[in-house]
Amino acid sequence: xxxxxxxxxxxxxxxxxxxxxxxxxxxxxxxxxxxxxxxxxxxxxxxxxxxxxxxxxxxxxxxxxxxxxxxxxxxxxxxxxxxxxxxxxxxxxxxxxxxxxxxxxxxxxxxxxxxxxxxxxxxxxxxxxxxxxxxxxxxxxxxxxxxxxxxxxxxxxxxxxxxxxxxxxxxxxxxxxxxxxxxxxxxxxxxxxxxxxxxxxxxxxxxxxxxxxxxxxxxxxxxxxxxxxxxxxxxxxxxxxxxxxxxxxxxxxxxxxxxxxxxxxxxxxxxxxxxxxxxxxxxxxxxxxxxxxxxxxxxxxxxxxxxxxx
Amino acid sequence: xxxxxxxxxxxxxxxxxxxxxxxxxxxxxxxxxxxxxxxxxxxxxxxxxxxxxxxxxxxxxxxxxxxxxxxxxxxxxxxxxxxxxxxxxxxxxxxxxxxxxxxxxxxxxxxxxxxxxxxxxxxxxxxxxxxxxxxxxxxxxxxxxxxxxxxxxxxxxxxxxxxxxxxxxxxxxxxxxxxxxxxxxxxxxxxxxxxxxxxxxxxxxxxxxxxxxxxxxxxxxxxxxxxxxxxxxxxxxxxxxxxxxxxxxxxxxxxxxxxxxxxxxxxx
Numbered sequence: 001x002x003x004x005x006x007x008x009x010x011x012x013x014x015x016x017x018x019x020x021x022x023x024x025x026x027x028x029x030x031x032x033x034x035x036x037x038x039x040x041x042x043x044x045x046x047x048x049x050x051x052x053x054x055x056x057x058x059x060x061x062x063x064x065x066x067x068x069x070x071x072x073x074x075x076x077x078x079x080x081x082x083x084x085x086x087x088x089x090x091x092x093x094x095x096x097x098x099x100x101x102x103x104x105x106x107x108x109x110x111x112x113x114x115x116x117x118x119x120x121x122x123x124x125x126x127x128x129x130x131x132x133x134x135x136x137x138x139x140x141x142x143x144x145x146x147x148x149x150x151x152x153x154x155x156x157x158x159x160x161x162x163x164x165x166x167x168x169x170x171x172x173x174x175x176x177x178x179x180x181x182x183x184x185x186x187x188x189x190x191x192x193x194x195x196x197x198x199x200x201x202x203x204x205x206x207x208x209x210x211x212x213x214x215x216x217x218x219x220x221x222x223x224x225x226x227x228x229x230x231x232x233x234x235x236x237x238x239x240x241x242x243x244x245x246x247x248x249x250x251x252x253x254x255x256x257x258x259x260x261x262x263x264x265x266x267x268x269x270x271x272x273x274x275x276x277x278x279x280x281x282x283x284x285x286x287x288x289x290x291x292x293x294x295x296x297x298x299x300x301x302x303x304x305x306x307x308x309x310x
Numbered sequence: 311x312x313x314x315x316x317x318x319x320x321x322x323x324x325x326x327x328x329x330x331x332x333x334x335x336x337x338x339x340x341x342x343x344x345x346x347x348x349x350x351x352x353x354x355x356x357x358x359x360x361x362x363x364x365x366x367x368x369x370x371x372x373x374x375x376x377x378x379x380x381x382x383x384x385x386x387x388x389x390x391x392x393x394x395x396x397x398x399x400x401x402x403x404x405x406x407x408x409x410x411x412x413x414x415x416x417x418x419x420x421x422x423x424x425x426x427x428x429x430x431x432x433x434x435x436x437x438x439x440x441x442x443x444x445x446x447x448x449x450x451x452x453x454x455x456x457x458x459x460x461x462x463x464x465x466x467x468x469x470x471x472x473x474x475x476x477x478x479x480x481x482x483x484x485x486x487x488x489x490x491x492x493x494x495x496x497x498x499x500x501x502x503x504x505x506x507x508x509x510x511x512x513x514x515x516x517x518x519x520x521x522x523x524x525x526x527x528x529x530x531x532x533x534x535x536x537x538x539x540x541x542x543x544x545x546x547x548x549x550x551x552x553x554x555x556x557x558x559x560x561x562x563x564x565x566x567x568x569x570x571x572x573x574x575x576x577x578x
Binding site: 054080095 | 314317415418419425426
């Protein structure tokens with residue numbers, strides 16, 4: 001029997017305001033997140049990512065539809081759910097006059113078993129190189145983010161819900177964060193993270209959902225999302241590019257976004273390599289580089305195809 | 311753990327309570343120490359020449375005999391004149407129960423913990439109520455020290471009554487602030503409404519007291535200040551029904567705030 005999804009939403013919608021000032025923030029969101037996966041929730045600012053997370057946490061109430069977390073109703077069983085999840089908001093705000101240790105102790109006390117939780121928090125703080133004796137007001141934005149991660153993870157929750165988790169972390173810490181998330185997944189736990197940093201999602205997520213204007217456009221594995229038909233190709237010739245070759249590149253249906261710069265040509269290649277190889281074979285190719293499309297490209301391609309279809 | 315929110319709230323508040331307490335205790339001490347410096351009879355004669363409205367404005371009221379006593383001077387000079395100052399602390403605390411943390415985004419973190427909204431509101435309300443008791447104890451100690459220093463004769467039982475009667479009044483103000491914040495959600499609007507409520511209440515009570523036997527007196531009875539008349543408590547003791555009224559309304563507002571807060575979206 002398949003295990004119960006960790007997150008399951010059914011036609012979840014949220015509307016803010018009323019009358020002419022009504023805004024649809026989330027439109028009939030139906031999706032599932034399975035146990036043991038790192039699920040990325042992608043979308044530009046204002047897409048509805050934070051609204052979804054706040055609905056899952058029962059901070060706001062749906063206009064229609066429902067959500068189940070760890071098999072429980074997100075509204076009726078919200079206290080039991082929050083016992084088993086960890087949360088990091090996009091904008092972490094804490095009491096400025098309290099130290100990291102004081103906040104850790106308080107939150108551990110509310111969760112019960114404060115001794116064990118505080119011990120684990122100390123380990124996490126060490127891993128993230130965070131000084132928890134400082135007051136919140138004295139912490140840099142990156143260190144506040146680290147404190148937020150410690151607070152979200154210190155009770156070893158079954159599900160981590162992270163809103164833009166690595167914003168403000170330096171590259172080294174981002175790497176540490178990615179490793180922590182992979183470690184989490186290896187323990188069979190689940191991570192649901194929202195991000196507009198697509199490389200982050202690419203690096204750590206198993207699947208991703210793409211959200212725009214409150215509408216879930218797609219849910220795919222990262223491999224499938226990145227398996228698109230085009231690549232970026234950069235060709236460097238030994239000499240200036242002959243006019244005839246340039247004309248053929250421009251005429252090819254497989255090539256678009258051609259950029260010529262002296263002896264160098266950059267282009268977007270759709271489909272097989274053979275047509276390109278036949279054209280560039282007319283010159284002396286010094287170097288040929290192929291780049292897989294980034295998630296940014298996929299994102300843009302996805303949106304442009306959606307808009308083209310409208 | 312039950313009580314964790316209460317403890318944390320109290321830990322975050324006790325210093326402010328001490329600062330407020332020191333200030334108000336010093337003010338109380340000063341008023342008591344000043345009592346021997348005034349000739350009460352002369353003061354009474356001077357005040358008799360004032361129109362009733364002015365007397366009501368300065369909190370003396372119509373009974374000048376009361377003002378001519380040590381108890382009356384302390385009641386009017388400290389508790390009467392500082393009524394608006396006493397209202398500030400519970401408003402600040404009432405805003406902290408939900409509005410402040412909602413406004414600055416901390417509430418999202420609070421409510422990501424396994425704690426019911428109802429429990430959060432009740433524990434915070436309890437913690438701030440305890441801080442109000444602490445504040446009033448400090449005020450009382452300041453006045454007690456004033457009596458010891460000045461050596462004046464003062465009915466200490468009545469002084470205790472009038473001082474500790476501040477507790478239900480301040481808790482009531484905190485409860486009104488809390489329920490407005492729970493309904494309105496926006497901190498600035500809630501604060502503005504609460505400030506207006508206190509000022510209008512004060513004005514209604516002042517006008518009502520100055521116009522006995524008129525409709526203004528009836529309207530004045532709407533003001534909560536009408537039920538905190540320090541001079542009357544000093545002379546006749548507190549009215550139990552008023553005490554019950556303050557606590558009863560506070561409980562009602564607490565229930566209303568919890569009801570509303572349980573059902574609405576948390577703001578950011």
